[in-house]
Amino acid sequence: MRPHVGASLSRRRFLALSAAGTAAGAAALNGCALPVSTGVSGPGETVTAMVKSGEITPDDVKQAYNDLGIKIVLVKYDITKLIAMMTTGNPPDLVRGVGAIDAPYFAARDLMEDLDPYFARSSVLRPADLDPVNDLWRFDGRTQGKGPRHGMAKDFSQDNMYWYNTALFDRAGVETPPVTEPVTYEEWLEKAKSLTRRKSGQTTVFGGSYNGLMKSSLLASLTAAAGGNLFTDDYARVDFTSPEARKALAWYIEYCRTRVGPSAVQPDPNAWDGPTYQASRMAMSNSGYWLGGMINTDPKLAKVSRLAPAPIFAGGPRISPCQGGTGLWMTKKSRNKDAAWRVFEWFFGEGPAKARASGGWGIPTLKSLRPLMPAKEEYQKQVLKVQDAELEHFSVISFTPYASADALDALFNQIAPAAMNGHMSVDTLARRLDSAMNEQLARGKEQVG
CATH class of the missing domain: 3.40.190.10 (Periplasmic binding protein-like II)
Known part of the structure; x- marks a missing residue:
């Protein structure tokens, strides 16, 4: 286990990490992972999600409160703001990311929660139901596609098609x-x-x-x-x-x-x-x-x-x-991990996931949701036939x-x-x-x- 670093970071480390969007690499933010709670989030809790416009909508926020009793506070994604929130000890609970390129970057800096224990006990996001594209969110410290899961894609395409x-x-x-x-x-x-x-x-x-x-x-x-x-x-x-x-x-x-x-x-x-x-x-x-x-x-x-x-x-x-695999990851220093995981389950496996699957704007990342993909018209059936055949040629490009x-x-x-x-x-x-x-x-x- 690496030595714990408190909420306050040196100016040098802050500047290095703040350059993440425009310069190579960022300073490692070390911190021991908190033990996974076995508790169940209750109503009235708040989860902060840093996302881009439209990724979690105001209607989603209302629906989450109705379905889960959890209030989602949306913060507009901005890499500088993200690092500032982390370095001042007030990190968002969930952060949007592009699995293909972001997962190894943030995992290597010890900012991401290891979600394997959460997946292992989930009845909504069962590991056997996860499409292989979610391996983009795995990183073992050296190679993408292997090791712990640090996030999940909300939907995906094979982008060279x-x-x-x-x-x-x-x-x-x-x-x-x-x-x-x-x-x-x-x-x-x-x-x-x-x-x-x-x-x-x-x-x-x-x-x-x-x-x-x-x-x-x-x-x-x-x-x-x-x-x-x-x-x-x-x-x-x-x-x-x-x-x-x-x-x-x-x-x-x-x-x-x-x-x-x-x-x-x-x-x-x-x-x-x-x-x-x-x-x-x-x-x-x-x-x-x-x-x-x-x-x-x-x-x-x-x-x-x-x-x-x-x-x-x-x-x-x-x-x-x-080349994408856009989704969410949980910050290692999240203060409300049980509630964040419940929102995570809901977003990726329940109402919002089913709506995305039926809209045709991406392939569901749960195999069990594929039957919801549009197939009413002949041209939609033709597209699905091509897409289904292509799935066997997917591979993670690290x-x-x-x-x-x-x-x-x-x-x-x-x-x-x-x-x-x-x-x-x-x-x-x-x-x-x-x-x-x-x-x-x-x-x-x-x-x-």
């Missing part, structure tokens, strides 16, 4: 991709080039969007699809010069250079794929199943839309990861605990545009990314210890 509009394919005279077998990334890009339409120097139809949720997690997943690991075995360094990582990087830079889809050098005015795809100005979008929640609101669009498996690299393994994805993305966004514009070779880009990111990672490793 993509939607396509058959009407735009027909209009361009391009053969539609199969929905039973994956195309290669090379084939995907060729189709995107053929589907792109421009007029007077302006792009009127994007051939395809393949930007991922975060550039660092996208490149990690592309490297895995090429058969490698973006990080070294100890996750303390990146290596973009490895054959697999270079292949992934070269493909993404080619995507940007050809301007077939949105990127840092050709932003989508809508800022995300949804409105552009909905307006039939994007032929393919690498938004996984969750985008169906929007597509299904427009029956005309839904009938010409298809969900396809994640592409593969020629000669590479077939994998279909989740992320580094030594730097936040935001920090690594900031470096990528500073360095990569020159290559996207054709002013820097991929080999030079790889070396510069290694130099900048590994400096960040070294600082983070030093702070974590």
